[in-house]
Amino acid sequence: MESPLLRTGFRRAIASTHASSQRQALACQRRWLATPTESSGREPVRAAQPIQFTRDDNQFARNKPAGGFSRRGPPRGDGPKSDILLSRIRILPASPSYFTATPRYTDDLLALSALLRKYQLLPQCPPGEAPRIAWKTWEQYKSEVDEPVKETRYNRLLEIIKRLNYIHPALMPEEVTTALERFKRILQPFLNKPKPIIVDNYGRARASGRRKSSTASVYVVEGTGEAVVNGKSLTEYFGRLHDRESAVWALKQTERLDRYNVWATTSGGGTTGQAESIMLATAKALMAHEPDLRPILKRAGTLTRNPKRVERKKAGKLKARKMPAWVKR
Amino acid sequence: MSRSICSRCLSRSQFTLETSASSPLPLNTAQRAAFSTTSALAANPPKKKGPVTAKPASRQGKTLRLNKNVRESTGKPPAQGERKAFRKKIVLSNTNALEVQGLQDLNLENSSAEKLAHLEGQVLALTDAQVSALRTLDVFKPTQAWNLFRKPATVIRKETVEIAKALESAQGGEDANAKQVIKRILFGEKGSGKTVLQLQAMALALNKGWVVLHFPNGQDLTNNQTSYHPDESGKLYVQPEYTANLLKTIASANQKVLSGMQLSMKHTLPFPVQENISLSRFAEMGANNAENAHAVYIALMKELTAPSKPTTGKGQQRPPLFLGFDAIDHVMRLSKYLNSEAGLVHAHDLALVNDFTRYMTGEHALPNGGMILAAVSESNRAASETLDYLLDTKYGAKTNWAEPRFNPHTGWKAEPMPAWSPYAPFDERVGKALEKMDVQKVEGLSKAEAKGLMEYYALSGVLRGAVTERLVGEKWSLSGGGIIGELEKAAVKTRI
Structure with a gap:
């Protein structure tokens, strides 16, 4: 039983015998153990040396007894060899982050940080122009690594991933591409590109639009401002002036009403839905003729599909929210 | 701030303790003891409870009735027919509207097709004489925005010029023997200007000294709202009140022309008539007595469609006749009138309509030339499948229906000719009436x-x-x- 004082004394004595660089590493051990860096001049973490086993039972014992005898007495020769081996060796983890709570996550973080450090000076895409990729969600990642990773931690990982994704595609290292592959979602929604609308040989641009439960298919051709909806004129088809204005709103806002003709077919829903579905389709088709109108059309709100639908009816209500009339008793 | 203590003696208060001079309030118990912290006890005595009133009986019915729901009536209710009169009121002038400088009139000078072709796209005002005649003929409709402008005016469009040309050809131009009868039905989208085109045609005809007859609304003839009785033959139905009213409008609108014309034939009439009576007076006689109206109407039409003989005597000249009919779809089907078997009377069995269809088919000739201009109503369309079909096929034949047209959805394609529905009975009488009629689609x-x-x-x-x-x-x-x-x-x- 040595006293604590004695123990610290020894420890200091041992520390003083180490090289100064190692001493420094020991001093900041808590922080840097998991993140070896080239710059700090320390050696990278390596797997332990292969162990040469001898027949000595107490090969790795701290205080080797001089006579080579264990407390338990001499080894028995009749037991299986592996038992003997296992009783003698100390198993070392393959990863240094084995003793963190989330070793796989930590490994990922370290690997990606190392990559980022390596390639951080490569040129990047302008903001907002990096290839759009759907990364795995926190839930997906957590279930994959099977570790209790917190969301904030995963976000830290995502930050690094997104930063790596911002490296210019022309200069993207193979190493990074393969590393990022693991973090992509299996289904990539951004790969579903809409078919581009083109003006065909007849000068028609066709687009479709939806609103509420109406759909519209519209051909926009150069003309004099006439509009035909389901074979009828605008006034015959839409009794309300408001609906007529909605139907040609894209042309009106861009001051192109007298330069194009609209041929629309529409079905489903009511008049408002039909008129506004025509509006959406007209705007899309108009963009095929004049792509520069996009900002105006966007500002006029004619390029965004309105996702609102009729709210479902609920039990105990007359409609979605309407309560039955109050009746006394 | 005034001091409350006298600054000379520093002992006496300047104001009496009990009255505060700065306060204009009257003296009361609360203020009397200004320094007292005790609250005043002189509260009002508690009110005695009144007699217990019975609660109002529980309400009847299931609806929640609040006091605010009760609408208080103000003033007396509108008199009978007042609201309809207000609804049908025709205002042709608005003094708040600016007077348009340089607005030309649709006068005789501007009535020629050649002149109108130059004025196409311009707005021409109606003269006062035209306005009063057209108002009598009931051509102005309350849905048209006449009440927004200083005076009634109409835009000269391509169709107006065409009508003017047709009127000229009906009149025969310089060759008096080349008189024609133009028979035309106007149809087209609601609000496309069919009635106003009729109005313009009438204005032009009035300028040229034609006699103008107009049935302002076919529905009034068929909706069982005026009295009717079978005539002597028992086949046709006479509408005495309507006929009397029609005669009144004819006499009033064509006063100037008819007063210069005299009876030329002997008619069998139920009342004695002076031989050289002017047609205007004659029409008024019919208008004043509904019982005789139909006989007068028949006689008057005979007179108006008699060959013109200006050389034989005074008042024997006969100008061309303009026959107008608006909302003709209402008379191209069964009317709302009942016959003696309690079945519906066909609109062509009404004497007035029957007479009009005879002019359409050419059974009654117009030897002095003339124009029959009917129009379909789209705002109050009567269901008449035969009329729809005939208008479509006649117009299709006129506009080369079989010719393929380009539609981006379908490409080059000819529209199929409208087919008659095998389940609907074809109205032969309507078919016969429209046989000789030309159709004209009024577009934008x-x-x-x-x-x-x-x-x-x-x-x-x-x-x-x-x-x-x-x-x-x-x-x-x-x-x-x-x-x-x-x-x-x-x-x-x-x-x-």
Whole structure:
């Protein structure tokens, strides 16, 4: 039983015998153990040396007894060899982050940080122009690594991933591409590109639009401002002036009403839905003729599909929210 | 701030303790003891409870009735027919509207087709004489925005020029023997200007000294709202009140022309008639007595359609006749009248309609030339499948229906000819009546005409802002390609 004082004394004595660089590493051990860096001049973490086993039972014992005898007495020769081996060796983890709570996550973080450090000076895409990729969600990642990773931690990982994704595609290292592959979602929604609308040989641009439960298919051709909806004129088809204005709103806002003709077919829903579905389709088709109108059309709100639908009816209500009339008793 | 203590002696208070001079309030118990912290005890005695009133009986019915729901009646209710009269009121002038400088009249000088062709796209005002005649003929409709402008005026469009040409050809031009009868049905979208085209035709005919007859609304003849009785033959039904009223309008609207014309034939009439009575007086006789109205009407029409003999004597000249009929779809089917077997009377069995259809088929000739201009009503369309089919096929035949047209959805394609529904009975009488009639589809204004009209709106102060090509194009598109009623609605009537 040595006293604590004695123990610290020894420890200091041992520390003083180490090289100064190692001493420094020991001093900041808590922080840097998991993140070896080239710059700090320390050696990278390596797997332990292969162990040469001898027949000595107490090969790795701290205080080797001089006579080579264990407390338990001499080894028995009749037991299986592996038992003997296992009783003698100390198993070392393959990863240094084995003793963190989330070793796989930590490994990922370290690997990606190392990559980022390596390639951080490569040129990047302008903001907002990096290839759009759907990364795995926190839930997906957590279930994959099977570790209790917190969301904030995963976000830290995502930050690094997104930063790596911002490296210019022309200069993207193979190493990074393969590393990022693991973090992509299996289904990539951004790969579903809409078919581009083109003006065909007849000068028609066709687009479709939806609103509420109406759909519209519209051909926009150069003309004099006439509009035909389901074979009828605008006034015959839409009794309300408001609906007529909605139907040609894209042309009106861009001051192109007298330069194009609209041929629309529409079905489903009511008049408002039909008129506004025509509006959406007209705007899309108009963009095929004049792509520069996009900002105006966007500002006029004619390029965004309105996702609102009729709210479902609920039990105990007359409609979605309407309560039955109050009746006394 | 005034001190409350006398500054000389420093002992006496300047004001008496009990009255505060700065306070104008009257003295009361609470103020009397100004320094007392005790609250006043002189509270009002508690009110005695009144007699217990019974609660109002529980309400009847299931609806929640609140006091605010009760509408208080103010004033006396409108008299009988007052509301309808207000609804049907025709206002042809608005003193608040600006007077348009340089507005030309649709007078005789401007009535020729050649002159009108130059004036196409301009707005021409109606003269006072025309306005009073047309008002009598009931051509102005309350849905038209006459009440927004200083005086009634109409835009000269392509169709107006065509009508003017047709009137000239009916009159025979210089060759008096080449008189023709133009028979035409106008149809087209609601608000496309069919009735106003009739109005313009009548205005032109009045300028030229024609006799103008007009049935302002076919529905009035068939909806079982005026008295009727079978005639002597028992096959036709006479509408005495309506006929008397019609005679009144004829006499009043054509006063000047008819007063210069005299009876030329012997008629069997139920009352004695002076031999050389003017046709205007004759028509008035029928108008004053509904019992005789139908006989007078028949005789008058015979007189008007007799060959003109200006050389034989005074008042024997006969001008061309203009026959107008609006909302003709209502008389192209069964009427609402009942016959003796309690079945519905066909509209062509009504004596007035029957007479009119005879002019349409040519059974009654118009030797002095004339024009039959009927129009279909779209705002109050009567279901008449035969009429629809005939209009479609006649118009299709006129416009090379089989010729393929381009539609981006389908490419080059000819529209199929309208087919008669095998489940609907074809009305032979309607088919016969329309056999000789030409059809004309009234479509939207051209952009130039729309511009002229909108400039007139702007000059009248009804349309604010400059009339630019863009504004015209926008309104033209929104009104379905220059449908004039919709254009008016979009540019003038809508208040945002």
